[in-house]
Amino acid sequence: MHKGMLLLTVLLIGVMIAIPAILVRFDDEDPLTKNNASGQTALDSGPTIKVYLTEEKQVEKVPLERYIRGVVAAEMPADFHLEALKAQAMVARTYIVDRLAKGNFDDMQEMGGKAAEAHVTDSVNHQVYRNDEALKAEWGDKYDTYVKRINQAVAETKGQVILYEGEPIYAAFFSTSNGQTENSEDYFSSSYPYLRSVPSPWDQASPKFNDQKSYSVQEFVQHLTQSTGKEVAVSASVGNGWLKVIEQTEGGRIAKIQVGDQVFTGRQVREALDLSSSDFKWKVEGDTITLTTEGYGHGVGMSQWGANLMGKKGKRAEEIIHYYYQGVTIAGMEKTLAQIEDDN
Known part of the structure; x- marks a missing residue:
């Protein structure tokens, strides 16, 4: 074979081997742990959230997006469809942004002690939250796989919250419906125009039905x-x-x-x-x-199993949100977040 042709052949083979390797490296990059130009990761963005760890009786300070990762990981199975995880991330972010914006932490003051220094607990009293240490203990050798899925859900919804008439909603959610969600006033004391009863027939496939x-x-x-x-x-x-x-x-x-x-x-x-x-x-x-x-849960707002099965049927996170929360919009909360950062 001519030397030039041989050299070209070797070069082409090398390129064919190198490109998949480069693509694999890019695919392996975690969107929330990759450094940006300033050396900060996406997980480290947003205002500081002060979480009272009920078992340790200590306050953990974490950036907002890292907090959202810990809530999604604790509140929804990590092997749920990515679109359901993204919907849960928006719900979790809406809850904490609304709480910070209102600035009412009387319930934490009533708990006293270290809790009085925090914005939220890590329990069902607010949103269940797990830090990395707890997730590693819970997930074991599945940690890397699961945390990458959660990180992707948080990264792809970064800064997005659910609004009704320009204000964060009461983003209620639960595990599994009986085939239909509830009007808010049929279970809670308050009526919210966006928390209306809608069919959720997918939930019958839930093991908690x-x-x-x-x-x-x-x-x-x-x-x-x-x-x-x-x-x-x-x-x-x-x-x-x-x-x-x-x-x-x-x-x-x-x-x-x-x-x-x-x-x-x-x-x-x-x-x-x-x-x-x-x-x-x-x-x-x-x-x-x-x-x-x-069914499993109060039945108001987003059904987690419904969201998971909607995702499997090809529905996007935005469609899931608009289905379970009527008449809402999804938007960034730049002005509110900037105000929160000024206050911290």
Whole structure:
């Protein structure tokens, strides 16, 4: 073979080998841990969030986007569809930006001690949050894979929050619906125009869609009395007649139910008996009552399993947000964030 042709062939082979290697290197770069021109990573951007770690009883200070990563990782399974993770990132960011903008931390002051120095806890009282140390312990050898997925979700939604009429929304979310979400006022005390009941039929594929619990009638009544303070009188001849649904919500859950001589909300029964949902049916056999629920959580706002399955059906994060939160917009909060940074 001519020397020139040989040299050209070797060169072409070298290029063919080098290009995939370069592409692999680029693909492996984590969008949130890659340094920018100033040497800062995207994870280190945004105002400082002061998180009270309830187990350690210490305050951890983290940049906003790193905090969002820790919330998404704690609140949603890391193997969920990327678009669902992105939607969760926007929800988490909206919550904390709204809280910082309002500047009301009275609940932290009431906790006292170190907590009084923080903006939020790492618990369900606000948003569940896990730092890197906790995630490494929880995920083990899957840490690198999972954290890269979460980082991508945070990076691709960086700075984006959900607004209604220019203000951050109350970004409620939960695990699994009963096939329909709730109007906010049917579970909470407040009515929000963007938290309306919508169908969420995808949730039936969730492993948390069904649950069942059994109690003795005496235990059932005791739990209700202890939780609500209402004394319940039940007929001596126990049967299904002492339980009667009076009203249902638009989302198909129990709004009001008569138990013996008292009336309770579905939420009161759910919380007193630690049920997965306020959509429940029951069966009484002898002295035992068995309750079967559909859905997991309060049912208001974004269904996480619904979002995951919508993502698998090709829906983008923005479409998921607009579906579960009616009439909202997605935008950056540059002015609000700048104000927060000035205050920190």
